[in-house]
Amino acid sequence: MTIKSNPLTGIQELAIFGGDPLFKEPLHVGRPNIGDQTRLIERIKGSLEHKWLTNDGPLVREFEESVGAVTGAKHNIAVSNATTGLEIVYHAMGFKGEVIVPSFTFIGTVHALEWLGITPVFCDIAPSSHHIDPEKIAPLISSRTSGIVGVHLWGQPCEVEQLKSIADKHNLGLVFDAAHAFGCSHNGRMIGNFGDAEVFSFHATKYLNSFEGGIISTNHADLAEKLIYLRNFGFSGYDQVDYLGINAKMNEISAAMGITSLESKQQVIQTNFENYKLYQNLLLEIPGISFIQYDEEEENNFQYIVLEVDQKATKLTRDQIYTIMWKENVLVRRYFYPGCHRLAPYSSKYPHAGEHLAVTEKVANRVLQLPTGTSITSDEIEQICALLAWIIQHADEISAQLKKENK
Ligand code: T4K
Numbered sequence: 001m002t003i004k005s006n007p008l009t010g011i012q013e014l015a016i017f018g019g020d021p022l023f024k025e026p027l028h029v030g031r032p033n034i035g036d037q038t039r040l041i042e043r044i045k046g047s048l049e050h051k052w053l054t055n056d057g058p059l060v061r062e063f064e065e066s067v068g069a070v071t072g073a074k075h076n077i078a079v080s081n082a083t084t085g086l087e088i089v090y091h092a093m094g095f096k097g098e099v100i101v102p103s104f105t106f107i108g109t110v111h112a113l114e115w116l117g118i119t120p121v122f123c124d125i126a127p128s129s130h131h132i133d134p135e136k137i138a139p140l141i142s143s144r145t146s147g148i149v150g151v152h153l154w155g156q157p158c159e160v161e162q163l164k165s166i167a168d169k170h171n172l173g174l175v176f177d178a179a180h181a182f183g184c185s186h187n188g189r190m191i192g193n194f195g196d197a198e199v200f201s202f203h204a205t206k207y208l209n210s211f212e213g214g215i216i217s218t219n220h221a222d223l224a225e226k227l228i229y230l231r232n233f234g235f236s237g238y239d240q241v242d243y244l245g246i247n248a249k250m251n252e253i254s255a256a257m258g259i260t261s262l263e264s265k266q267q268v269i270q271t272n273f274e275n276y277k278l279y280q281n282l283l284l285e286i287p288g289i290s291f292i293q294y295d296e297e298e299e300n301n302f303q304y305i306v307l308e309v310d311q312k313a314t315k316l317t318r319d320q321i322y323t324i325m326w327k328e329n330v331l332v333r334r335y336f337y338p339g340c341h342r343l344a345p346y347s348s349k350y351p352h353a354g355e356h357l358a359v360t361e362k363v364a365n366r367v368l369q370l371p372t373g374t375s376i377t378s379d380e381i382e383q384i385c386a387l388l389a390w391i392i393q394h395a396d397e398i399s400a401q402l403k404k405e406n407k
Pocket of ligand 1: 082084106109177205
Protein backbone atom coordinates (compact mmCIF):
# COMPACT_ATOMS: atom_id res chain seq x y z
CA MET A 1 0.00 0.00 0.00
CA THR A 2 1.33 3.47 -0.81
CA ILE A 3 1.07 6.38 1.54
CA LYS A 4 -1.53 9.01 0.69
CA SER A 5 -0.02 12.29 -0.36
CA ASN A 6 -0.10 14.92 2.32
CA PRO A 7 -2.04 18.06 1.27
CA LEU A 8 0.64 20.44 2.60
CA THR A 9 2.53 22.37 -0.06
CA GLY A 10 5.30 23.75 2.16
CA ILE A 11 6.57 23.58 5.72
CA GLN A 12 5.10 27.01 6.53
CA GLU A 13 1.68 25.27 6.41
CA LEU A 14 2.56 23.07 9.37
CA ALA A 15 0.65 24.15 12.48
CA ILE A 16 3.91 24.51 14.41
CA PHE A 17 4.85 27.31 12.00
CA GLY A 18 1.43 29.00 12.11
CA GLY A 19 -0.67 26.89 9.69
CA ASP A 20 -4.06 25.32 10.52
CA PRO A 21 -3.88 21.97 12.27
CA LEU A 22 -4.50 18.97 10.02
CA PHE A 23 -7.31 17.78 12.32
CA LYS A 24 -9.95 20.12 13.74
CA GLU A 25 -10.57 17.89 16.77
CA PRO A 26 -7.77 16.21 18.73
CA LEU A 27 -7.08 12.53 18.03
CA HIS A 28 -6.23 10.83 21.32
CA VAL A 29 -4.29 7.73 22.28
CA GLY A 30 -6.45 5.84 24.78
CA ARG A 31 -9.92 7.00 23.78
CA PRO A 32 -12.31 4.61 25.56
CA ASN A 33 -14.17 2.02 23.52
CA ILE A 34 -17.80 2.34 24.58
CA GLY A 35 -19.82 -0.86 24.29
CA ASP A 36 -23.60 -1.23 24.10
CA GLN A 37 -24.88 1.74 26.11
CA THR A 38 -28.41 0.31 26.44
CA ARG A 39 -27.09 -2.87 28.05
CA LEU A 40 -24.89 -0.82 30.36
CA ILE A 41 -27.78 1.36 31.53
CA GLU A 42 -29.98 -1.73 32.06
CA ARG A 43 -27.29 -3.27 34.25
CA ILE A 44 -26.81 -0.09 36.25
CA LYS A 45 -30.58 0.23 36.71
CA GLY A 46 -30.71 -3.37 37.92
CA SER A 47 -28.04 -2.63 40.45
CA LEU A 48 -29.90 0.45 41.69
CA GLU A 49 -33.17 -1.48 41.90
CA HIS A 50 -31.55 -4.32 43.86
CA LYS A 51 -29.82 -1.75 46.04
CA TRP A 52 -26.54 -3.62 45.85
CA LEU A 53 -23.82 -1.16 44.87
CA THR A 54 -20.50 -2.64 45.99
CA ASN A 55 -18.86 -5.22 48.31
CA ASP A 56 -18.62 -8.37 46.20
CA GLY A 57 -21.97 -7.77 44.47
CA PRO A 58 -23.56 -9.93 41.76
CA LEU A 59 -22.19 -7.85 38.87
CA VAL A 60 -18.64 -8.05 40.24
CA ARG A 61 -19.01 -11.83 40.45
CA GLU A 62 -20.38 -11.96 36.89
CA PHE A 63 -17.49 -9.81 35.67
CA GLU A 64 -14.99 -12.09 37.40
CA GLU A 65 -16.58 -15.10 35.73
CA SER A 66 -16.55 -13.46 32.30
CA VAL A 67 -12.88 -12.55 32.70
CA GLY A 68 -12.18 -16.10 33.89
CA ALA A 69 -13.78 -17.46 30.71
CA VAL A 70 -11.11 -15.58 28.77
CA THR A 71 -8.06 -16.20 30.97
CA GLY A 72 -8.92 -19.75 31.98
CA ALA A 73 -7.20 -19.04 35.29
CA LYS A 74 -8.76 -20.68 38.34
CA HIS A 75 -9.17 -17.44 40.31
CA ASN A 76 -9.97 -14.02 38.89
CA ILE A 77 -10.39 -11.36 41.55
CA ALA A 78 -11.82 -7.93 40.73
CA VAL A 79 -10.20 -4.87 42.26
CA SER A 80 -10.70 -1.11 42.08
CA ASN A 81 -7.78 -0.64 39.67
CA ALA A 82 -4.62 -2.45 38.63
CA THR A 83 -2.40 -0.38 40.93
CA THR A 84 -4.27 -1.41 44.10
CA GLY A 85 -4.32 -4.91 42.61
CA LEU A 86 -0.53 -4.90 42.36
CA GLU A 87 -0.27 -3.54 45.90
CA ILE A 88 -2.30 -6.31 47.45
CA VAL A 89 -0.53 -8.95 45.36
CA TYR A 90 2.91 -7.66 46.41
CA HIS A 91 1.72 -7.63 50.01
CA ALA A 92 0.08 -11.06 49.86
CA MET A 93 3.24 -12.50 48.27
CA GLY A 94 5.20 -11.27 51.28
CA PHE A 95 7.40 -9.06 49.11
CA LYS A 96 9.80 -7.08 51.26
CA GLY A 97 13.33 -5.71 51.08
CA GLU A 98 14.05 -5.42 47.37
CA VAL A 99 12.06 -6.37 44.28
CA ILE A 100 13.49 -6.37 40.76
CA VAL A 101 11.34 -4.45 38.32
CA PRO A 102 11.79 -2.71 34.95
CA SER A 103 11.99 1.07 34.97
CA PHE A 104 10.41 1.17 31.52
CA THR A 105 6.80 0.80 32.67
CA PHE A 106 3.89 2.87 33.93
CA ILE A 107 4.74 4.51 37.22
CA GLY A 108 2.00 2.52 39.03
CA THR A 109 3.97 -0.75 38.69
CA VAL A 110 6.79 0.75 40.76
CA HIS A 111 4.81 3.06 43.06
CA ALA A 112 2.89 0.03 44.32
CA LEU A 113 6.22 -1.37 45.60
CA GLU A 114 7.49 1.89 47.05
CA TRP A 115 4.12 2.49 48.73
CA LEU A 116 4.65 -0.76 50.67
CA GLY A 117 8.15 0.28 51.74
CA ILE A 118 9.79 -2.12 49.27
CA THR A 119 12.87 -0.93 47.38
CA PRO A 120 12.45 -1.21 43.61
CA VAL A 121 15.66 -2.39 41.99
CA PHE A 122 15.51 -1.29 38.38
CA CYS A 123 16.49 -3.77 35.72
CA ASP A 124 17.18 -2.86 32.12
CA ILE A 125 14.98 -4.01 29.24
CA ALA A 126 15.73 -5.93 26.07
CA PRO A 127 15.77 -3.62 23.04
CA SER A 128 13.46 -5.59 20.77
CA SER A 129 10.73 -6.56 23.25
CA HIS A 130 10.89 -3.60 25.71
CA HIS A 131 10.53 -6.24 28.46
CA ILE A 132 12.68 -6.76 31.55
CA ASP A 133 15.84 -8.45 30.24
CA PRO A 134 16.23 -11.86 31.94
CA GLU A 135 19.96 -11.80 31.18
CA LYS A 136 20.38 -8.75 33.38
CA ILE A 137 18.53 -9.96 36.46
CA ALA A 138 21.10 -12.22 38.15
CA PRO A 139 23.60 -9.47 39.11
CA LEU A 140 20.76 -7.53 40.78
CA ILE A 141 19.76 -10.37 43.11
CA SER A 142 20.89 -9.88 46.71
CA SER A 143 20.03 -11.41 50.08
CA ARG A 144 17.32 -8.73 50.35
CA THR A 145 15.58 -9.64 47.09
CA SER A 146 12.11 -11.12 47.55
CA GLY A 147 10.60 -10.98 44.09
CA ILE A 148 10.64 -10.17 40.40
CA VAL A 149 8.00 -8.19 38.57
CA GLY A 150 7.69 -8.56 34.80
CA VAL A 151 5.48 -6.28 32.70
CA HIS A 152 3.79 -7.64 29.57
CA LEU A 153 4.30 -4.33 27.85
CA TRP A 154 2.05 -3.49 24.88
CA GLY A 155 0.29 -6.84 25.48
CA GLN A 156 3.35 -8.82 24.40
CA PRO A 157 4.19 -11.57 26.88
CA CYS A 158 7.46 -11.35 28.82
CA GLU A 159 10.04 -14.12 28.58
CA VAL A 160 8.00 -16.00 31.16
CA GLU A 161 9.89 -19.30 31.17
CA GLN A 162 13.27 -17.65 31.69
CA LEU A 163 11.86 -15.44 34.43
CA LYS A 164 10.28 -18.43 36.15
CA SER A 165 13.49 -20.40 36.15
CA ILE A 166 15.40 -17.44 37.68
CA ALA A 167 12.66 -16.95 40.28
CA ASP A 168 12.60 -20.67 41.14
CA LYS A 169 16.39 -20.90 41.33
CA HIS A 170 16.56 -18.05 43.86
CA ASN A 171 13.28 -18.82 45.61
CA LEU A 172 11.72 -15.52 44.61
CA GLY A 173 8.08 -14.59 43.99
CA LEU A 174 7.16 -13.80 40.38
CA VAL A 175 4.38 -11.37 39.57
CA PHE A 176 3.34 -10.07 36.16
CA ASP A 177 1.89 -6.66 35.58
CA ALA A 178 -0.50 -7.66 32.80
CA ALA A 179 -2.21 -4.25 32.60
CA HIS A 180 -1.88 -4.28 28.79
CA ALA A 181 -2.30 -7.98 28.16
CA PHE A 182 -5.90 -9.02 28.68
CA GLY A 183 -6.88 -11.42 25.90
CA CYS A 184 -3.26 -12.14 24.91
CA SER A 185 -1.55 -15.52 24.88
CA HIS A 186 1.94 -16.99 25.12
CA ASN A 187 2.56 -20.31 23.33
CA GLY A 188 -1.19 -20.72 23.14
CA ARG A 189 -1.71 -20.27 26.88
CA MET A 190 -3.64 -17.20 27.97
CA ILE A 191 -1.99 -14.50 30.04
CA GLY A 192 -3.41 -14.86 33.55
CA ASN A 193 -1.79 -18.26 34.08
CA PHE A 194 1.85 -17.29 34.53
CA GLY A 195 3.93 -16.49 37.58
CA ASP A 196 2.32 -16.44 41.02
CA ALA A 197 -0.26 -13.88 39.92
CA GLU A 198 -0.96 -11.52 37.04
CA VAL A 199 -2.78 -8.19 37.23
CA PHE A 200 -4.89 -6.78 34.39
CA SER A 201 -6.08 -3.19 34.09
CA PHE A 202 -9.56 -2.24 32.94
CA HIS A 203 -8.91 1.49 33.12
CA ALA A 204 -10.92 3.68 30.72
CA THR A 205 -7.93 3.95 28.37
CA LYS A 206 -7.59 0.17 27.96
CA TYR A 207 -9.31 -1.53 25.02
CA LEU A 208 -11.84 -3.03 27.42
CA ASN A 209 -12.73 -1.02 30.47
CA SER A 210 -14.71 -0.84 33.67
CA PHE A 211 -14.16 2.95 33.99
CA GLU A 212 -11.54 2.15 36.64
CA GLY A 213 -10.80 -1.45 37.53
CA GLY A 214 -8.50 -4.42 37.52
CA ILE A 215 -8.49 -8.19 37.80
CA ILE A 216 -5.93 -10.35 39.55
CA SER A 217 -5.63 -13.80 38.00
CA THR A 218 -3.91 -16.66 39.77
CA ASN A 219 -4.01 -20.44 39.87
CA HIS A 220 -2.94 -20.55 43.52
CA ALA A 221 -5.92 -21.13 45.81
CA ASP A 222 -4.19 -19.94 49.01
CA LEU A 223 -3.03 -16.73 47.41
CA ALA A 224 -6.50 -16.11 45.93
CA GLU A 225 -8.15 -16.58 49.30
CA LYS A 226 -5.79 -14.10 50.90
CA LEU A 227 -6.28 -11.56 48.11
CA ILE A 228 -10.04 -11.71 48.54
CA TYR A 229 -9.57 -10.79 52.21
CA LEU A 230 -6.94 -8.14 51.50
CA ARG A 231 -9.09 -6.24 49.01
CA ASN A 232 -11.74 -5.89 51.74
CA PHE A 233 -9.81 -4.60 54.78
CA GLY A 234 -8.79 -8.15 55.74
CA PHE A 235 -12.35 -9.11 56.74
CA SER A 236 -12.89 -12.86 56.82
CA GLY A 237 -16.44 -12.58 58.16
CA TYR A 238 -18.68 -10.15 59.98
CA ASP A 239 -16.72 -8.68 62.91
CA GLN A 240 -13.72 -10.81 62.00
CA VAL A 241 -10.52 -9.34 60.56
CA ASP A 242 -7.66 -11.76 59.93
CA TYR A 243 -5.25 -9.64 57.91
CA LEU A 244 -4.03 -6.12 57.39
CA GLY A 245 -6.10 -5.24 54.32
CA ILE A 246 -7.10 -2.17 52.36
CA ASN A 247 -10.13 -1.13 50.36
CA ALA A 248 -9.45 -2.36 46.84
CA LYS A 249 -12.99 -3.45 45.99
CA MET A 250 -14.57 -2.98 42.60
CA ASN A 251 -18.05 -1.43 42.69
CA GLU A 252 -21.13 -2.63 40.79
CA ILE A 253 -21.20 0.26 38.29
CA SER A 254 -17.64 -0.52 37.25
CA ALA A 255 -18.51 -4.21 36.97
CA ALA A 256 -21.57 -3.31 34.84
CA MET A 257 -19.25 -1.44 32.46
CA GLY A 258 -16.71 -4.27 32.56
CA ILE A 259 -19.27 -6.94 31.60
CA THR A 260 -20.72 -4.72 28.87
CA SER A 261 -17.28 -3.90 27.56
CA LEU A 262 -16.33 -7.58 27.46
CA GLU A 263 -19.34 -8.29 25.25
CA SER A 264 -17.72 -6.19 22.52
CA LYS A 265 -14.26 -7.74 22.93
CA GLN A 266 -14.14 -9.40 19.51
CA GLN A 267 -15.32 -6.31 17.59
CA VAL A 268 -12.83 -4.05 19.39
CA ILE A 269 -9.95 -6.48 18.77
CA GLN A 270 -10.98 -6.76 15.11
CA THR A 271 -10.94 -2.96 14.79
CA ASN A 272 -7.58 -2.75 16.57
CA PHE A 273 -6.22 -5.47 14.28
CA GLU A 274 -7.39 -3.70 11.12
CA ASN A 275 -5.88 -0.42 12.37
CA TYR A 276 -2.66 -2.24 13.20
CA LYS A 277 -2.40 -3.80 9.73
CA LEU A 278 -3.07 -0.44 8.10
CA TYR A 279 -0.43 1.29 10.21
CA GLN A 280 1.95 -1.59 9.55
CA ASN A 281 1.57 -1.23 5.78
CA LEU A 282 1.99 2.51 5.85
CA LEU A 283 4.64 2.92 8.54
CA LEU A 284 7.02 0.34 7.16
CA GLU A 285 7.59 2.64 4.19
CA ILE A 286 8.80 5.53 6.34
CA PRO A 287 12.58 5.67 6.79
CA GLY A 288 13.80 5.78 10.39
CA ILE A 289 10.47 4.54 11.79
CA SER A 290 10.20 1.02 13.14
CA PHE A 291 7.37 -0.34 15.17
CA ILE A 292 6.36 -3.13 17.51
CA GLN A 293 4.99 -6.03 15.51
CA TYR A 294 2.76 -8.55 17.21
CA ASP A 295 3.04 -12.31 16.83
CA GLU A 296 -0.07 -13.07 14.82
CA GLU A 297 0.08 -16.77 15.73
CA GLU A 298 -0.86 -15.80 19.28
CA GLU A 299 -3.96 -14.15 20.74
CA ASN A 300 -3.45 -10.39 20.85
CA ASN A 301 -5.48 -7.31 21.60
CA PHE A 302 -3.44 -4.99 19.32
CA GLN A 303 -4.31 -2.06 21.57
CA TYR A 304 -1.04 -0.18 21.25
CA ILE A 305 0.62 1.12 18.10
CA VAL A 306 4.19 1.69 19.26
CA LEU A 307 6.76 3.40 17.06
CA GLU A 308 10.46 3.87 17.52
CA VAL A 309 12.09 6.89 15.97
CA ASP A 310 15.69 6.52 14.85
CA GLN A 311 16.71 10.14 14.77
CA LYS A 312 19.84 9.47 12.74
CA ALA A 313 17.59 8.37 9.89
CA THR A 314 14.63 10.70 10.44
CA LYS A 315 16.89 13.70 11.10
CA LEU A 316 14.33 14.92 13.60
CA THR A 317 14.26 13.90 17.23
CA ARG A 318 11.36 11.92 18.67
CA ASP A 319 10.43 15.01 20.68
CA GLN A 320 10.43 17.27 17.64
CA ILE A 321 8.11 14.85 15.85
CA TYR A 322 5.97 14.63 19.00
CA THR A 323 5.60 18.42 19.19
CA ILE A 324 4.85 18.79 15.49
CA MET A 325 2.18 16.05 15.64
CA TRP A 326 0.54 17.59 18.73
CA LYS A 327 0.27 20.92 16.94
CA GLU A 328 -1.56 19.07 14.14
CA ASN A 329 -3.95 17.72 16.80
CA VAL A 330 -2.54 14.20 16.69
CA LEU A 331 -1.98 13.68 20.41
CA VAL A 332 0.67 10.99 20.16
CA ARG A 333 2.12 9.78 23.48
CA ARG A 334 5.60 8.96 24.79
CA TYR A 335 4.77 6.02 27.06
CA PHE A 336 6.86 5.38 29.23
CA TYR A 337 9.23 8.29 28.93
CA PRO A 338 11.48 9.13 30.74
CA GLY A 339 11.51 5.81 32.67
CA CYS A 340 10.41 5.50 36.30
CA HIS A 341 13.97 5.96 37.55
CA ARG A 342 13.85 9.55 36.29
CA LEU A 343 10.60 10.36 38.10
CA ALA A 344 9.92 11.19 41.74
CA PRO A 345 10.77 9.84 44.20
CA TYR A 346 13.18 7.50 42.41
CA SER A 347 15.20 10.18 40.61
CA SER A 348 16.40 11.61 43.91
CA LYS A 349 16.61 8.29 45.79
CA TYR A 350 18.59 6.55 43.05
CA PRO A 351 20.23 9.35 41.03
CA HIS A 352 22.67 6.93 39.36
CA ALA A 353 20.11 4.30 38.33
CA GLY A 354 20.31 5.38 34.67
CA GLU A 355 23.95 4.22 34.51
CA HIS A 356 22.91 0.57 34.22
CA LEU A 357 19.71 1.25 32.26
CA ALA A 358 21.22 2.08 28.87
CA VAL A 359 18.52 0.34 26.83
CA THR A 360 15.72 1.85 28.93
CA GLU A 361 17.16 5.32 28.40
CA LYS A 362 17.53 4.75 24.67
CA VAL A 363 14.06 3.27 24.14
CA ALA A 364 12.37 5.88 26.36
CA ASN A 365 13.80 8.54 24.06
CA ARG A 366 12.62 6.82 20.87
CA VAL A 367 9.04 5.60 21.49
CA LEU A 368 5.82 7.15 20.29
CA GLN A 369 2.31 5.71 20.49
CA LEU A 370 -0.29 6.53 17.85
CA PRO A 371 -4.09 6.67 18.16
CA THR A 372 -6.05 3.48 17.53
CA GLY A 373 -9.29 1.85 18.71
CA THR A 374 -12.86 2.46 17.65
CA SER A 375 -12.63 6.27 17.76
CA ILE A 376 -10.35 6.59 14.77
CA THR A 377 -11.17 5.96 11.11
CA SER A 378 -8.96 4.35 8.49
CA ASP A 379 -8.98 7.65 6.61
CA GLU A 380 -7.57 9.40 9.71
CA ILE A 381 -4.88 6.72 10.05
CA GLU A 382 -3.89 7.24 6.42
CA GLN A 383 -3.70 10.99 7.02
CA ILE A 384 -1.57 10.52 10.15
CA CYS A 385 0.87 8.30 8.26
CA ALA A 386 0.97 10.67 5.30
CA LEU A 387 1.71 13.56 7.66
CA LEU A 388 4.47 11.61 9.40
CA ALA A 389 6.05 10.58 6.10
CA TRP A 390 5.88 14.15 4.81
CA ILE A 391 7.45 15.55 7.98
CA ILE A 392 10.36 13.13 7.69
CA GLN A 393 10.75 13.84 3.99
CA HIS A 394 11.09 17.55 4.82
CA ALA A 395 13.19 16.99 7.94
CA ASP A 396 16.15 19.17 6.92
CA GLU A 397 13.97 22.15 6.11
CA ILE A 398 11.82 21.68 9.22
CA SER A 399 14.85 21.28 11.45
CA ALA A 400 16.40 24.52 10.12
CA GLN A 401 13.14 26.42 10.63
CA LEU A 402 12.70 25.07 14.18
CA LYS A 403 16.19 26.29 14.97
CA LYS A 404 15.48 29.67 13.42
CA GLU A 405 12.28 30.06 15.46
CA ASN A 406 13.96 28.72 18.59
CA LYS A 407 11.40 25.90 18.92
N1 T4K B 1 0.81 -1.08 34.71
C1 T4K B 1 0.89 -0.62 33.46
C2 T4K B 1 1.91 -1.19 32.54
C3 T4K B 1 0.00 0.37 33.02
O1 T4K B 1 0.09 0.87 31.76
C4 T4K B 1 -0.95 0.87 33.92
C5 T4K B 1 -1.87 1.92 33.51
C6 T4K B 1 -1.01 0.34 35.22
C7 T4K B 1 -0.10 -0.64 35.59
C8 T4K B 1 -1.99 0.80 36.24
O2 T4K B 1 -3.32 0.53 35.84
P1 T4K B 1 -4.54 1.30 36.58
O3 T4K B 1 -4.19 1.42 38.03
O4 T4K B 1 -4.69 2.63 35.90
O5 T4K B 1 -5.71 0.37 36.35
C9 T4K B 1 -3.22 6.27 31.29
C10 T4K B 1 -4.04 5.48 32.28
O6 T4K B 1 -4.54 6.32 33.32
C11 T4K B 1 -3.33 4.31 32.89
O7 T4K B 1 -4.34 3.45 33.37
C12 T4K B 1 -2.52 3.57 31.85
N2 T4K B 1 -1.72 2.52 32.41
C13 T4K B 1 -1.59 4.51 31.14
C14 T4K B 1 -0.79 3.82 30.07
O8 T4K B 1 -2.37 5.51 30.50
P2 T4K B 1 -2.41 8.71 31.25
O9 T4K B 1 -1.69 9.52 32.23
O10 T4K B 1 -1.84 8.61 29.90
O11 T4K B 1 -3.94 9.15 31.14
P3 T4K B 1 -4.57 10.38 30.41
O12 T4K B 1 -5.51 11.01 31.35
O13 T4K B 1 -3.52 11.23 29.78
O14 T4K B 1 -5.44 9.72 29.26
C15 T4K B 1 -4.87 9.20 28.08
C16 T4K B 1 -5.67 9.70 26.87
O15 T4K B 1 -6.93 9.11 26.85
C17 T4K B 1 -5.86 11.21 26.82
O16 T4K B 1 -5.43 11.67 25.57
C18 T4K B 1 -7.34 11.41 26.96
C19 T4K B 1 -7.97 10.08 26.67
N3 T4K B 1 -9.08 9.78 27.57
C20 T4K B 1 -8.79 9.41 28.86
C21 T4K B 1 -9.79 9.11 29.72
C22 T4K B 1 -9.50 8.71 31.15
C23 T4K B 1 -10.36 9.86 27.12
O17 T4K B 1 -10.59 10.21 25.96
N4 T4K B 1 -11.37 9.53 27.97
C24 T4K B 1 -11.15 9.16 29.26
O18 T4K B 1 -12.11 8.85 30.00
O19 T4K B 1 -2.51 7.28 31.93
